Amino acid sequence: MTRHIRHAALFCLLLLAALLVNAARVQVVRAPEYDANPANRRPDIARYQQPRGDILVGGRPVTGSRDTGEHLRFERTYRDGPMWAPVTGFASQEYGTTLLEHAEDGLLSGADPVLAPLPLWNDVTGARSPGGDVVTTLHAGAQRAAYEGLGRRTGAVAAIEPATGRVLALVSTPSYDPGELSGNGAAALRAWRRLNDDPARPMLNRAVRRTYPPGSTFKVVTAAAALDSGVVTDLDAPTRSPDPYPLPGTRTRLTNEVPGCADASLREAFERSCNTVFAKLGTEVGVPALAATAERLGFNDDGLRIPFPVARSTFDTSVDRAQLGLSAIGQYNTRATPLQMAMVAAAVAGGGQLRTPYLVERTTRASGSVVATAGSRPARQVMRPSTALRLKELMTGVVESGTGANAAIRGATVGGKTGTAQHGVGNSGTPYAWFVSWARGERDLEPKVAVAAVVEGTAADHGEVTGGGLAAPVARAVMEAVLRG
Structure with missing residues (x-):
């Protein structure tokens, strides 16, 4: 037995x-x-069983969570959704996450192991930590000024604090309300189809995900290369530039929109935005030196993240001399995001030093304790301090007596450069009005903000699209908001 x-x-x-x-x-x-x-369905049910952490601007949340009482219980909500959408992106139960909602999804959803009270605690207990919060670098006043300044026009604005690299504003219009995509019902499906079918592409983040021909704003880069390389040593010396200028090796004769560019000095050419002078300067500087300056400023870099990825701004290094002349005035294959051109302005404002831009100041637990702090990135010298000083002088002249008068702010020092990028056969393509600038308040030792604004024109107003007329007032409003504090 x-x-x-x-x-x-x-x-x-x-x-x-x-x-x-x-x-x-x-x-x-x-x-x-x-x-x-x-x-x-268990991971989704668990994911949405608790409120999502918030994205904060100036200490106030621009996001929230709504209790639906359904299996996927909490849906994302947004305050002033269209204004903040180019930063937050959306968090949808059906369509996933984008932009900051995607880059910080682990922390916001509570899934990041760093939020657990002890290592492997959540794995053992099966618990889920409350979602953490993301504190951004954004300036609420600057964001609103950019959004309202663009209004119904198609365009984008990026603003940076030169001394730190903090992103102060990131706006793209037309925009959309990300809250319309939060759920998983018929309303979210209709919104998804409508937004994707809209020819205006409201979900495209033009500030960081679209590149434009920068036009004459790229002349800041060309001037920096000419000064750094010694091709120009005196801002007021004649440049021996003919008007019109025959592009090397071709029968094409480059002209100007304004008179008085023949043999103009760099100062005069910068204030009048003379294409002939800068095309000739580009060919004299050469591809290696001009490309090196552009790349130090961020062009041809496909690894920039803020923390979501930024589209690659391009400067073609395989050009002949004629193409180089066009590239030097922001045409041919030269393309840039508004954030990239804000970086160019920030480098000038920062005395030739450039800090990589960043959007997240710190992340915290629901209790408020800090998980991680970003802080300012190390600065890199992208041009000589003397070059930056002379470019500040040139950009100030554009606002005080040149094409950028609409950006002037009483009691502040403002430097800028206008640009009108026309492209296509016979300039038949959509014209783009650009303005890049920086501003220093009356009591400030250094510039507090650098801005790039671009406004897309239409066939109807082709002849009226100018950087000084359309983009400069938008940039001025952003700079005023930052200088006010």
Whole structure:
């Protein structure tokens, strides 16, 4: 009898061992497979069983969570959604996450292991930490000024604090309300289809994800290369530039929109935005030196993240001399995001030093304790301090006596450069009005803000699109908001 009991006990132990092995196989070995199975709703239910952490601007949340009482309980909400959408992106139960909602999703959703009270605590207990908060570098007044300044026009604005690299404003219009995509019902589906079918592309973040021909604003880069390389040593010396200027090796004769550019000095050419002078300067500087200056400023860099990725701004390094002349005035294959051109202005304002822009100041737990702090990135010298000083002088002249008068702010020192990028056969393409600038308040030792604004024109107003007329007032409003504090 004892022998039969022993055999039965052994058999039961074998069955128990087999059960434990199978449970381990299902819960450990095949867990990723089951988690990824579209039919498994448990991760989604757990993800939306608690409110999502918030994105904060100036200490106030621009996001929230709404209790729906459904299986996917909490939906994302947004305050002034269209204004903040180029920063927040959306967090949708059906369509996923974008921009800051995507880059910081682990922390906002509570899934990041760093939020757990102890290492592996959530893995052992099956608990989920409350979502953390993301504190941004944004300036609420500057963001609103940019958004209202662009109004119904298509365009974008990026603003940076030169001394730190903090992103102060990031606006793209037309925009959309990300809250319309938060749920997973018929309303979210209709909004998704409408937004994706809209030819105005409201979900495109033009400030960081679209590149434009920078036009004459790129002359800041060309002037920096000419001064750094010694091609120009005196701002007021004649440049021996003919008007019109024959592009090397071609029969094409480059002209100007304004008179008085023949043999103009760099100062005169910068204030009048003479294409002929800067095209000739570009060919004299050469591809290696001009490309090196552009790349130090951020062109041809496909790794910039703020923390979401920024589209690559380009300067073509495989050009002949004629193409180089066009590239030097922001045409041909030269393209830039508004954030990139704000970086150019920030480098001038920062005395030739450039700090990589960043959007997240710190992340915190729901309790308020700090998880991580970004802080200012190390500065890199992108042009000589003397070059930056002379460019400040040139850009100040544009506002005081040149094409950028609409950016002037009483009691402040403002430097800027206008640009009107016309492209296509016979300049038939959409014209873009640009303005890049920086501003220093009356009591400030250094410039507090650098801005790039671009406004897209239409066929109807092709002849009326100018950087000084359309983009400069938008940039001025942003700079005023920052200088007010």
